[in-house]
Amino acid sequence: AQSVTQPDIHITVSEGASLELRCNYSYGATPYLFWYVQSPGQGLQLLLKYFSGDTLVQGIKGFEAEFKRSQSSFNLRKPSVHWSDAAEYFCAVGAGNDMRFGAGTRLTVKP
Amino acid sequence: DVKVTQSSRYLVKRTGEKVFLECVQDMDHENMFWYRQDPGLGLRLIYFSYDVKMKEKGDIPEGYSVSREKKERFSLILESASTNQTSMYLCASSSPGGEKGYTFGSGTRLTVV
Numbered sequence: 001a002q003s004v005t006q007p008d009i010h011i012t013v014s015e016g017a018s019l020e021l022r023c024n025y026s027y028g029a030t031p032y033l034f035w036y037v038q039s040p041g042q043g044l045q046l047l048l049k050y051f052s053g054d055t056l057v058q059g060i061k062g063f064e065a066e067f068k069r070s071q072s073s074f075n076l077r078k079p080s081v082h083w084s085d086a087a088e089y090f091c092a093v094g095a096g097n098d099m100r101f102g103a104g105t106r107l108t109v110k111p
Numbered sequence: 112d113v114k115v116t117q118s119s120r121y122l123v124k125r126t127g128e129k130v131f132l133e134c135v136q137d138m139d140h141e142n143m144f145w146y147r148q149d150p151g152l153g154l155r156l157i158y159f160s161y162d163v164k165m166k167e168k169g170d171i172p173e174g175y176s177v178s179r180e181k182k183e184r185f186s187l188i189l190e191s192a193s194t195n196q197t198s199m200y201l202c203a204s205s206s207p208g209g210e211k212g213y214t215f216g217s218g219t220r221l222t223v224v
Contacts, residue, residue, distance in 0.1 A: 009151075034212050043115070043201055043215035044154075051210060090153065096209045097142060097161060103153035 002027045004093050006102035013081050014110045021076040021105050023091030033074040034092040035065055038104075044090060050074065061085070083109045114138075117202050117216035124223050130189040132219050134202030140214075141207050143185035145169075145177060148199040148218070160185055161207070192223045 005024045013019055025031070032051050036044040048059025055067040065076045074091060086109045091102040118133040136143065142161050146154040146169075156169030158177040166177050174196060178186045185204075189196055199220050203213040 032210055032212075036212075036215075041120075041218070041220075043217045044203075044213075045215070046212040049210075049212050092212075094209065096205075096207060097159055097167070099209060099213065101154040103151065 002031075002094065002098065002100050004091055004100045004102040006089075006091055006105050008105045009103070010106045010108065012108040012110060015083050016080050019076075019078045019081045019085070019107070021089050021091075021107070023074045023076065023102060025072050025074065025091070025093040025100075027072075027093050027100075029095075031093045032095050033065075033067060034099075035059065035063065035074075035076045036090045036092060036101075037061075038088045038090065040087075047076070047089075081107075081109055083111065085109055115202055115204050115214050115216040117200075117219050119219050120217065122219060122221045124189075124192050124221065126193060126223055128189075128192045128223075130192050130221065130223075132187040132189075132200055132202075132221070134185045134187070134216055135183050136185075136202075136204040136214070137183065138204060138214065139182065140204035141182070142205045142209070143179065144203040144205075144213065145175075145185065145187045146201045146203065147171070148201055154201065157187065189221075192221075194223050197221060197223045 003026045035047040088104045115136045144159040145157040160179040176188045202216040205213045
């Protein structure tokens with residue numbers, strides 16, 4: 001069965017520190033992979049996506065993600081976190097009408 | 112700027128009321144979706160539509176229905192609202208393949224009292 005796991009419910013990092021949010025998935029075929037960000041009280045905004053090609057993809061707001069087929073992972077990274085990055089982050093996997101979302105990781109940024 | 116617009120940001124309704132949540136997209140997308148979002152549960156799909164007048168049940172359709180009379184508009188209906196339907200409701204749209212991801216509305220926070 002298709003599933004997406006974000007192992008970390010909540011992560012706290014200091015401003016300026018690096019960030020890595022984990023995402024593991026189970027899917028029958030090669031899916032599209034996405035990361036979304038949700039600010040409080042808002043909808044989800046697409047950060048980046050991957051389907052094929054270079055396994056390191058760049059997104060908006062300075063984020064990047066790396067697809068590792070052998071580990072069924074698609075982890076999100078940022079070299080230096082800004083206070084405005086505090087939000088909830090969702091990994092999503094699938095295609096067409098069949099899109100599965102992780103439960104989300106809430107990011108807190110310490111001054 | 113492409114958009115998915117949800118008509119209400121906040122709604123308070125009474126138990127037993129019939130509730131309509133409206134969603135409009137301006138991207139000519141075939142697919143539209145309704146999700147509910149609850150803390151710790153992520154996004155759960157209620158219904159989706161892949162064409163006008165076509166709909167499919169998602170993971171949690173009980174207590175809900177939908178209507179899609181025009182391509183740009185997808186309505187979620189709570190036939191008789193209950194307190195366990197208090198939640199954040201998110202509408203989204205996408206192209207048929209979903210390769211560009213979903214575009215989400217800002218959400219409607221519904222409270223049923």
